[in-house]
Amino acid sequence: xxxxxxxxxxxxxxxxxARGLLRAGHPVYPVTRSMALGDAHRINPEPMAVILAVGExxxxxxxxxxxxxxxxxxxxxxxxxxxxxWQDHNLRSPTIMSxxxxxxxxxxxxxxxPSPVFGHHAGLIxxxxxxxxxxxxxxxxxxxxxxxxxxxNVYILxxxxxxxxVGGTVDELxxxxxxxxxxxxxxxxQLQEALTGLSFEREALIQGMLAGFHGDPAHKCMGRTAPAxxxxxxxxxQHYNIVAPTMQKIASKFAxx
Numbered sequence: 001x002x003x004x005x006x007x008x009x010x011x012x013x014x015x016x017x018a019r020g021l022l023r024a025g026h027p028v029y030p031v032t033r034s035m036a037l038g039d040a041h042r043i044n045p046e047p048m049a050v051i052l053a054v055g056e057x058x059x060x061x062x063x064x065x066x067x068x069x070x071x072x073x074x075x076x077x078x079x080x081x082x083x084x085x086w087q088d089h090n091l092r093s094p095t096i097m098s099x100x101x102x103x104x105x106x107x108x109x110x111x112x113x114p115s116p117v118f119g120h121h122a123g124l125i126x127x128x129x130x131x132x133x134x135x136x137x138x139x140x141x142x143x144x145x146x147x148x149x150x151x152x153n154v155y156i157l158x159x160x161x162x163x164x165x166v167g168g169t170v171d172e173l174x175x176x177x178x179x180x181x182x183x184x185x186x187x188x189x190q191l192q193e194a195l196t197g198l199s200f201e202r203e204a205l206i207q208g209m210l211a212g213f214h215g216d217p218a219h220k221c222m223g224r225t226a227p228a229x230x231x232x233x234x235x236x237x238q239h240y241n242i243v244a245p246t247m248q249k250i251a252s253k254f255a256x257x
Contacts, residue, residue, distance in 0.1 A: 002026045003048035005124075006040065006070070008062060009033075012103040013077065014053030020128030041067035049095070049121045051075040057228075063089045075121050079156050080229075081149055082195050083142075095119030096145050098152045100212065101134050102219070111135055112215030118145035150192045150200060151208040157188045158209060160229045163222025165250045171217035174210070183246040185209060191233060194240040227254065 005021050007014050008031040018028045026048070031040045050070045054062055056078040063086065066074070074094040076086060086094050100113040114135035117125045122138045129136035139145045159170055161184050166177050173181050189202050213219075230251055237244045 003046075004029055004044060006031060006044055006047045006050040008037070008040075008050065008052050009054035009058070011053065011055070012105065013099055014051065016101070016103050016109050016132065016134075017051060017053065017125070017128055020130075020132045020134070021124075023131040024124075024127050026124075026128075037062070037065050037067055037070075041070060045069060047073060049073050049075055049124060051077070053077060056080050059085060060088075063091070073121075075119070075125060080153055080232075082153070082192070083146060083149075084195060093119060095121040095125065096149070097125055097136075098145075098148045100152070100215070102216070109134055110216065112212050112219070116145060116148040118142060118148075146196060146198070147200070147205075150189075150196065151205055152212075153192055154185055154188050154205050155209045155212045157229055157233055158185045159219075159221045160223055160226035161188075161233070161247055161250060163220070164226050164230060164254045166221070168221055169217060170213040170219045170221055173221055174213055180246070182206065184250075187237070187242070187244040187247055188233070190242050190244075191237055191240070194242060195236070230254070 002025045004027045006029050007018050010030045010032055021028050029044050050073045052062055052074055059078050071091060074091065075097060076094050077097040077099050096119055097115060097117045100115045101109050101111045103109045109132065111134050114137040115129060116137050116139045118139040126136040126138055139148060158181055162173050162181055165180065166173065185206050186202060189200060189205055193199055230247065234244065234247060234251060
């Protein structure tokens with residue numbers, strides 16, 4: 001019997017990974033919202049890995065409450081994830097995954113691109129994904145993984161924020177409103193640079209975003225969290241004194257509609 005895996009958060013993504021891990025021969029112990037992390041730790045003190053599959057809004061509180069013995073076993077996979085999110089909690093080297101598959105209630109998982117994974121448990125996560133015929137790719141360095149996180153953030157924020165203005169699919173966004181998409185992406189990249197302290201080749205990130213578009217051209221731009229993403233992005237931009245005229249204009253129109 002393989003060592004157990006803890007999954008905190010049994011939403012759609014957590015459920016997919018649970019199924020893949022079970023297929024790979026690992027017992028899986030779920031931790032739901034109603035369970036205290038300390039109680040879960042007392043029941044399963046020494047798992048092989050702890051997958052934190054909660055949404056980005058719950059990430060910081062979960063990291064704050066994470067039992068000490070679990071801290072060096074973590075796998076993080078949230079959207080909008082960046083190194084500062086775990087570094088602020090003095091986490092040394094969590095395994096990081098950028099999720100490029102979609103799973104909604106009542107539908108099968110659909111991969112847009114291979115999901116990059118970096119860290120100690122990358123092989124475990126890749127094996128679980130492959131057992132479900134979902135492509136995954138082990139990344140060789142933290143620098144390369146940071147680029148992957150930023151690429152996903154550019155995709156998520158650009159499409160969601162543009163969707164508030166024009167709706168439609170990612171293919172329609174690029175075919176009919178490329179200038180808008182580029183303007184938003186440029187502002188998003190400015191924010192990512194401020195949050196990471198790094199500089200990026202912007203066209204390379206935009207082309208990386210387009211690879212996601214090509215992976216699912218019919219993907220809807222505006223998810224249910226789009227307004228919150230826009231508000232969060234603008235608040236951070238204000239903190240870093242980043243001028244974002246395109247996003248500000250969309251926020252003004254969305255607020256008045």
